Amino acid sequence: MYLKICGLRTAEHIEVALASGADAIGFVMNRTSSRRVDVDQARRLVAVVAGRADTVLVVNDMPADEAARIAQQVGIDVVQLHGPRYDAAAFADALAIVPRVWRATSLADDPDLSVGAFGEEVLLLDAPKPGSGETWDLSALVERAPAGKWLLAGGLNPDNVAEAIATAKPWGVDVSSGVESAPGEKDSFRIAAFAAAARDA
Numbered sequence: 001m002y003l004k005i006c007g008l009r010t011a012e013h014i015e016v017a018l019a020s021g022a023d024a025i026g027f028v029m030n031r032t033s034s035r036r037v038d039v040d041q042a043r044r045l046v047a048v049v050a051g052r053a054d055t056v057l058v059v060n061d062m063p064a065d066e067a068a069r070i071a072q073q074v075g076i077d078v079v080q081l082h083g084p085r086y087d088a089a090a091f092a093d094a095l096a097i098v099p100r101v102w103r104a105t106s107l108a109d110d111p112d113l114s115v116g117a118f119g120e121e122v123l124l125l126d127a128p129k130p131g132s133g134e135t136w137d138l139s140a141l142v143e144r145a146p147a148g149k150w151l152l153a154g155g156l157n158p159d160n161v162a163e164a165i166a167t168a169k170p171w172g173v174d175v176s177s178g179v180e181s182a183p184g185e186k187d188s189f190r191i192a193a194f195a196a197a198a199r200d201a
């Protein structure tokens with residue numbers, strides 16, 4: 001079970017996530033997010049990860065090519081284009097700069113659940129409002145879960161992730177709010193508990 005912990009902003013919580021078995025560390029560059037980091041912060045945090053996991057730049061209000069250039073500049077492995085504003089041309093713009101792009105969407109926004117539809121390496125299926133901690137009805141996935149590398153996200157937490165995995169049978173999971181003690185404030189114990197619950201699912 002591939003595990004992404006998203007919205008990290010401190011070396012302390014990156015180390016906890018890595019020690020807990022995280023395969024990916026997400027950094028958010030969204031103007032209004034409580035988890036946002038700037039380019040200099042991202043550069044420093046990438047150095048903390050030091051190749052021990054995939055690093056992911058998460059954007060939804062920035063042009064795809066700008067996000068790709070930032071990722072290339074600071075050494076982030078993956079660009080996660082989040083939401084319906086990113087069409088096939090946007091993915092092509094990003095892929096012309098970096099080799100690894102992920103597509104994040106919701107069932108409401110995009111009925112095309114085929115991994116790779118826009119050249120993405122991984123498809124992330126999320127609640128309609130990203131980073132909100134809101135859960136969504138996974139029953140629609142029981143018959144329509146995609147084949148290949150896809151991440152389940154949206155309102156996951158240490159208490160519900162095992163059931164979510166059993167229901168949707170994803171390739172991996174992604175979490176942000178569910179491992180926080182307050183908006184933007186990651187909680188080491190919840191990170192470890194989430195990772196253990198996902199691993200044991």
Ligand SMILES: O=C(O)c1ccccc1NCC(=O)[C@H](O)[C@H](O)COP(=O)(O)O
Nearest residue numbers: 006030033130131133154155175176177
């Ligand atoms: O996390 C954010 O603040 C955010 C803001 C704007 C666009 C995307 C954002 N996060 C994307 C992610 O990959 C989150 O991990 C995912 O939406 C799950 O979030 P949560 O429901 O809080 O676990």
